[in-house]
Amino acid sequence: MLKILKYSFIDLARSRWTYVYLLFYLALGFVLLFLNNDLGKGIITIMNVIIILVPLISTIFGVMYYYNSAEFTELLLAMPINRPLIFIGQYLGVAISLSISLVLGLGIPFLIYGLSQSAAIWDFSLLLLIGSALSFIFTGLAFNLAMRNDHKIKGFSYAILLWLFLAVIYDGIFLMLLIVMEDYPLDVFALIATAVNPIDLSRILVLLKLDISALMGYTGAVFKSFAGTLPGMLVASGMLFLWTAIPILGIFRKSRRKDF
């Protein structure tokens, strides 16, 4: 598997898009810090960008990579290599390279602006960690959708719809339900509904760490009162881990059954 990871990685290191992604984060980091000139505020802005954009880019990248490497995959499948490892290797190649782009792209500008001497370093590290987790989750979801749809356009559409649903539509439905059902106790519902969406979960996790009650909203407050800051964060982290593990299991299962 490590060899497949290596070759996927080499392949991506040659791809123009990896550098476009890296440059985008570099530019974003520098521009935000230039405008804000405050690391703490910069982190909040970046959180909003990361939570929406990282899933989108990971989804598109994951689907694109899977379809584009069809030839490479077929070549590997006829070799004495365990099937699931081929796909897990490719998946890790994409997810790790996306995470590296994110960490370098945002890390460099923040370091230059004196992050290491700032108290914000832990908040910032958590943010990058969550960004990386989101890269792993959404690349995994994208791989699952692409493996289940041989038709490229279909696979692409499902992946984009999934992102749209989790990033935008889900919150809308959630909010509407909260308003419609406001006469009932909603704590447990809100808690579960947040935990089921990795994007909401990431947002809560960062806000709990930053401890900004004003931005937490209802679900954040519920999370905090449910478990307090630290246990709340642990629960949320555990859920994020589950969200990473389930798509990987999906890749394992599908790769054992798929025909080529």
Add this chain to the structure above:
Amino acid sequence: MIAIKDLNKTFGKNQVLSNLNLEINEQGVFAILGPNGSGKSTLIKSLLGLCIPDSGEIQFKGESVLKKHHYRNNIQYLPQIAKFPGNLKVKELIAMIKDLRKGAIRYEEIIEKFALEESLNKKLHALSGGTRQKINLLLCFMFDGDLIILDEPTTGLDPKATVYLKQLIREEKDKGKTILITSHIMQFVEEISDELVYLLEGHIYFRGTPDSLKQKAETRDFEEAIASLTEQD
């Protein structure tokens, strides 16, 4: 060497292999023939583990191959369409394959015979179809396994390369290997194969030597004899 029992495979509503039984224990060249859609590729892909059969059993050297992968160390496979990652150079691809699978022995000789030296530094997407097929053959024949599977090996090859391909096949046969070939070029099949396995509608319809087929069809023309197989019903 190969034992296939009651193999079934459907794609959607389309039953491609139906209760196929095939046993090959001898050495030599076996041509797997049949009209388009008769299940040749599916049979080969099932043997390689690229397709997962619905039911049935496939054994290679006495062991079941289903859900296994180590047995592929002992198989040299030439895919029908030479598909490679386009942004790699030829020599990078060869290095990668050699890294992923140990035991490549005779690449230098094949590179020389196919006159591939000049292509080594080119990217794969810049190559012509014929050159790509030569690379495909190189990646297949540079290993050493007991079973060789060639899916349409002559596609796009010039006469000189075809002559060398036949030589390669004969050399491997003389080493005592079993070689499965599918091809639509009947002249090539007649020249190279010791035995024919004719597939029709997902099972084996005829098996025998080219001569016995010609006798059965009462013709001296091999292509006609093959064509008559489907017309008999």
